[in-house]
Amino acid sequence: MNKEVILVKIGLKIREFRKEKNLSIMEFSDKLEIEYNNLIRIEKGRTNFTIGTLLKICKALDVKLVDIVNVE
Amino acid sequence: MNKEVILVKIGLKIREFRKEKNLSIMEFSDKLEIEYNNLIRIEKGRTNFTIGTLLKICKALDVKLVDIVNVE
DNA sequence: CACCTTCCTATCATATATGATTGCATGAAA
DNA sequence: TTTCATGCAATCATATATGATAGGAAGGTG
Numbered sequence: 001m002n003k004e005v006i007l008v009k010i011g012l013k014i015r016e017f018r019k020e021k022n023l024s025i026m027e028f029s030d031k032l033e034i035e036y037n038n039l040i041r042i043e044k045g046r047t048n049f050t051i052g053t054l055l056k057i058c059k060a061l062d063v064k065l066v067d068i069v070n071v072e
Numbered sequence: 073m074n075k076e077v078i079l080v081k082i083g084l085k086i087r088e089f090r091k092e093k094n095l096s097i098m099e100f101s102d103k104l105e106i107e108y109n110n111l112i113r114i115e116k117g118r119t120n121f122t123i124g125t126l127l128k129i130c131k132a133l134d135v136k137l138v139d140i141v142n143v144e
Numbered sequence: 145c146a147c148c149t150t151c152c153t154a155t156c157a158t159a160t161a162t163g164a165t166t167g168c169a170t171g172a173a174a
Numbered sequence: 175t176t177t178c179a180t181g182c183a184a185t186c187a188t189a190t191a192t193g194a195t196a197g198g199a200a201g202g203t204g
Contacts (some may be wrong), residue, residue, distance in 0.1 A: 003124045007138075010123065024150060035193050040152060046121055047191065048124040050161080051082065052075045065078075069137040096180065107163050112182060119161065122191080 001072060008045030009071040015043045019060045019069070031060040074144060078096045080117030081143040089133045089140070103132040 001007050025043070029036040034056055041047040042057070058065055088102050097115070101108040106128055113119040114129070130137055 003127050006127060007123060024153095026150075037153085037194085038192055039155080041191090048122045049191070050120045050122050050128065051079060052120040053192085054123065055075050055078060065141040066138045066144075069141055072136055072138075097182095098180075109164080109182085109184095110162055113162090116182080118183095121161070125162085 003048070004036060004045070007048060011043040011045040013068050013071060014057055014061070017063055018043075023059065028060065032056050039065060075120070076105075076117065076133060078143060079120065083115040083117040085140050085143060086129055086133070090136055093133065096107065104128050 018025070021028075023031070025039055026036055029039045031057075032039070034042075034053060038047070038049075042049050042053070054065065054068065058068060090097070093100075095103070097111055098108055101111045104111070106114075106125060110119070110121075110125075114121050114125070128136065128142065130140060133140075
């Protein structure tokens, strides 16, 4: 599984967790220190984001790192 | 646990896996498409590297994403 | 119809990760 | 001693992630 596919899958998983919390992207990006459009890029798998950004997302979703990257 | 601490811990874990394979940083960066000095930055936790870079490392070490980010 | 929310894209500027190179310190071995 | 491998840091240029903003499409509600 190549990078592009994994980034898409991780994005989908983030979106799943966000919807579980009944958060819109805007509400979610407010909780984060991440820009609204950047969050969309991440959820759509269109950007190769950093570990630090992933950690922010995990914190805002109250999930562990392993819960999100478990896509293989 | 903040970002800096987690990046250091992830770096240490990468180093552990590398030593288990008896690879020097130079040998390891040859297997990767990652520069030698960048690998040092990552292992020392001095850079907020990307998911794509993490995936390259996982592939070269033949481990799963979750094995490396399981530091919390 | 207008109005609002949500999701999404595009664009540009800026910050930062990465590539590439150089140099230094240490230790092992000849 | 010299020589070599290894780990590490510093520097600069370049590629790219991110911040910031604007606008469009679809759906719901008045």
